[in-house]
């Protein structure tokens with residue numbers, strides 16, 4: 001109890017514990033011990049071929065910030081040869097989870113699953129590290145709390161203090177100021193007003209949209225835009241109200257038990273049908289793709305997953321676009337490039353918009369630094385990773401930037417707001433496609 005009291009005080013400030021006490025038992029169980037998949041870690045032959053592809057190794061040139069070094073740290077933790085310490089924690093938490101290393105590994109080391117499992121081992125020894133992810137996850141996984149948060153953000157953005165707070169730096173330079181700087185403009189965060197028509201052809205079928213918790217708050221019109229395009233293709237849309245957070249926050253923080261509970265809720269929410277499930281954010285899609293090892297029924301759920309852009313491309317003959325003489329730069333999220341694939345569909349769809357010029361934002365394909373909550377928790381390192389993207393934007397001067405992951409979009413837009421003189425809009429490709437409908 002004292003531990004929980006300390007966690008609450010730490011998370012919310014002195015005197016806040018009585019308010020949260022009632023829900024503590026439900027949301028703060030200690031981490032359940034999980035065996036670390038040593039056999040998977042032992043697949044690593046320490047060849048080092050992944051090192052040139054690792055953004056964090058590129059930044060620090062420290063072996064402990066490389067995939068190979070982190071795997072060795074996790075092997076040491078799991079076998080008791082290394083004691084959990086703040087130094088080990090720093091090296092494991094510094095990983096972006098971009099999985100660029102996994103894509104190039106000749107031994108097919110499942111690095112993404114390993115780093116999640118390694119953080120879970122850390123959390124068993126140092127449970128206090130989970131306090132922030134659990135509170136975040138609790139708020140984002142409850143629909144009423146999400147709606148309340150979205151309403152408060154809209155109120156804040158629309159009612160005037162934002163400009164004053166930003167102008168006079170009233171929040172200082174800490175985490176809260178960083179979060180505030182990521183808030184979208186009022187036009188982006190407004191409640192969606194688009195009326196989604198019924199499917200305009202004899203319905204071909206029904207698809208389910210997985211909205212995602214952060215996307216639902218930061219870009220509430222996105223799901224309606226996808227529904228518009230799907231209606232053009234002749235599909236009915238459903239959005240299960242019991243959908244919850246995909247579990248990525250908990251999974252990557254080292255809290256697999258909570259991630260599994262959320263996965264089970266989503267499997268139940270989307271039911272036993274066979275209608276395709278289209279996740280709006282690639283970050284969610286990467287976690288949903290891991291449901292076979294997170295929840296009973298996860299296999300069947302996973303077989304229904306489709307990339308929304310690939311799904312639209314498969315029905316692109318039904319889509320009509322008007323001439324749009326703009327230049328759009330593509331930012332491809334790591335989860336798209338290294339986990340899901342399907343990046344070709346985005347380019348094929350954009351090529352169908354007359355007069356649209358498409359450029360690649362950054363040929364290196366390096367992580368932008370958003371990486372879940374990395375751009376909030378490791379702001380300086382994340383901004384350093386973002387800088388080449390901002391330089392590319394300054395050189396290319398696109399009118400728009402598209403990114404299919406909400407975290408990347410927020411990080412890019414926040415970086416652009418902080419940099420002076422360059423301000424193209426950052427939006428999900430689905431929003432651009434909907435905007436260009438004929």
Ligand code: SF4
Pocket residue numbers: 043044045046047048049050051067068101104105106107108109
């Ligand atoms: S993770 Fe793969 S590429 Fe990297 S050192 Fe190990 S075996 Fe080599």
Ligand code: SF4
Pocket residue numbers: 053054055056057065066067070094095096097098099100101102111
């Ligand atoms: S996931 Fe990305 S940041 Fe982490 S070790 Fe692999 S390449 Fe480096």
